[in-house]
Amino acid sequence: MSSHPSPTTAASGGPRPATRASRVLVLNSGSSSVKYQLLDMRDSSRLAVGLVERIGEETSRLKHTPLTGGRTREQVGPIADHDAALKAVATELAADGLGLDSAELAAIGHRVVHGGQRFTEPTVVDDAVLAEIERLIPVAPLHNPANLTGIRTAMALRPDLPQVAVFDTAFHTTMPESAARYAIDVRTADEHRIRRYGFHGTSHAYVSRETARLLGKAPEDVNVIVLHLGNGASASAVRGGRCVDTSMGLTPLEGLVMGTRSGDVDPAVIFHLQRVGGMSTDEIDTLLNKRSGLIGLCGDNDMREIRRRVDEGDEQARLAFDIYIHRLKKYIGAYYAVLGRVDAVAFTAGVGENAAPVREAAVAGLEQLGLVVDGDLNAVRSGEPRLISPRDARVAVAVVPTDEELEIATQTYALVGESGGSGAGLGEGNA
Numbered sequence: 001m002s003s004h005p006s007p008t009t010a011a012s013g014g015p016r017p018a019t020r021a022s023r024v025l026v027l028n029s030g031s032s033s034v035k036y037q038l039l040d041m042r043d044s045s046r047l048a049v050g051l052v053e054r055i056g057e058e059t060s061r062l063k064h065t066p067l068t069g070g071r072t073r074e075q076v077g078p079i080a081d082h083d084a085a086l087k088a089v090a091t092e093l094a095a096d097g098l099g100l101d102s103a104e105l106a107a108i109g110h111r112v113v114h115g116g117q118r119f120t121e122p123t124v125v126d127d128a129v130l131a132e133i134e135r136l137i138p139v140a141p142l143h144n145p146a147n148l149t150g151i152r153t154a155m156a157l158r159p160d161l162p163q164v165a166v167f168d169t170a171f172h173t174t175m176p177e178s179a180a181r182y183a184i185d186v187r188t189a190d191e192h193r194i195r196r197y198g199f200h201g202t203s204h205a206y207v208s209r210e211t212a213r214l215l216g217k218a219p220e221d222v223n224v225i226v227l228h229l230g231n232g233a234s235a236s237a238v239r240g241g242r243c244v245d246t247s248m249g250l251t252p253l254e255g256l257v258m259g260t261r262s263g264d265v266d267p268a269v270i271f272h273l274q275r276v277g278g279m280s281t282d283e284i285d286t287l288l289n290k291r292s293g294l295i296g297l298c299g300d301n302d303m304r305e306i307r308r309r310v311d312e313g314d315e316q317a318r319l320a321f322d323i324y325i326h327r328l329k330k331y332i333g334a335y336y337a338v339l340g341r342v343d344a345v346a347f348t349a350g351v352g353e354n355a356a357p358v359r360e361a362a363v364a365g366l367e368q369l370g371l372v373v374d375g376d377l378n379a380v381r382s383g384e385p386r387l388i389s390p391r392d393a394r395v396a397v398a399v400v401p402t403d404e405e406l407e408i409a410t411q412t413y414a415l416v417g418e419s420g421g422s423g424a425g426l427g428e429g430n431a
């Protein structure tokens with residue numbers, strides 16, 4: 001993901017001998033892609049990162065970068081399925097002396113998008129956990145099947161190793177019912193498991209904690225509004241380290257204006273498009289998820305391009321930018337009210353970390369709330385967590401680069417690390 005800071009390079013001289021298993025492989029399996037990182041949890045350093053794209057096509061591509069020395073390697077050619085993809089990744093890792101058969105591998109951590117209400121913590125995968133992730137497919141039809149495929153493939157490759165599922169929704173399971181429930185008929189909602197689940201949870205967890213660290217405080221002592229602004233975008237209100245509200249809902253469609261998703265719309269827009277516009281459910285789904293947001297408003301979903309057009313006086317791009325900012329500001333105000341006291345507002349992900357004009361505009365006019373951005377600090381480009389508000393500001397405004405892979409690895413290792421990665425006695429899962 002482009003939003004991430006450059007991976008930390010391990011000390012040169014190749015992988016070090018471990019006294020006990022300390023490596024974690026993080027897998028993020030999409031429908032036609034697998035992103036991976038191998039980390040050494042003794043110092044959270046990256047040993048290798050890579051990506052397999054276009055799985056199932058003739059032009060699949062594997063890009064592998066060892067960070068223990070050596071260059072990025074790329075191969076293009078058919079990779080039939082996730083099984084073949086993971087085997088190709090294993091071959092690449094083995095070529096760097098980092099093979100998946102290594103005794104130093106403690107666990108494999110998997111990103112799983114939807115954990116429903118049941119998975120509130122990272123969980124060691126067993127048959128019951130697999131069945132529950134499968135049961136959630138109706139609420140995450142695009143993501144959970146691919147995540148499951150990744151887990152099953154990894155299990156077949158290393159059946160002895162703990163496989164840990166880290167859920168995008170888990171951080172949000174602390175939301176009170178008043179925030180998590182929609183105001184629709186309770187029986188219908190419960191029957192269909194309709195509620196606010198929230199997503200990007202590993203990012204919101206990581207960034208809210210890192211923001212506390214930046215302020216020199218314990219997470220329990222700070223209230224933070226986290227703005228994860230990537231291609232997908234979500235806001236969350238975090239009180240004392242626990243999420244109390246978030247902008248994405250049953251699916252990642254609700255909330256902020258995103259690259260290609262509409263975010264909030266009146267639900268009646270859907271009936272109108274059906275009854276009056278003659279569109280099918282699938283067409284409306286595609287419209288709202290893929291042809292709306294910034295791309296629907298101005299034809300571009302990359303904030304760099306939109307800013308370039310705004311600077312050239314392009315009215316359509318200007319309006320798209322203004323709509324994006326207006327929505328963002330509404331959520332900052334709403335979560336300010338939800339939290340009552342706010343210690344920090346943290347910007348993260350591709351847009352949040354890089355687009356100074358977005359940060360400036362989102363906070364402009366909120367001086368009465370104690371929110372001010374210092375122009376010089378905001379203009380600094382850096383991969384480090386940093387404050388962009390003046391020293392004496394009532395509320396800290398921060399840029400905090402997210403690192404979902406590190407968070408998945410950390411949570412995975414915390415769960416299995418103590419056992420030395422043997423997996424013994426970890427078959428239950430703590431769902």
Ligand code: ADP
Nearest residue numbers: 002003230231232302303304349350351354355
């Ligand atoms: P995701 O993980 O949701 O795909 P990212 O967090 O990687 O998204 O963010 C991608 C987005 O970040 C791009 O679409 C682009 O709009 C934005 N972005 C990246 N770099 C910059 C930059 N230098 N200036 C403005 N926006 C940027």
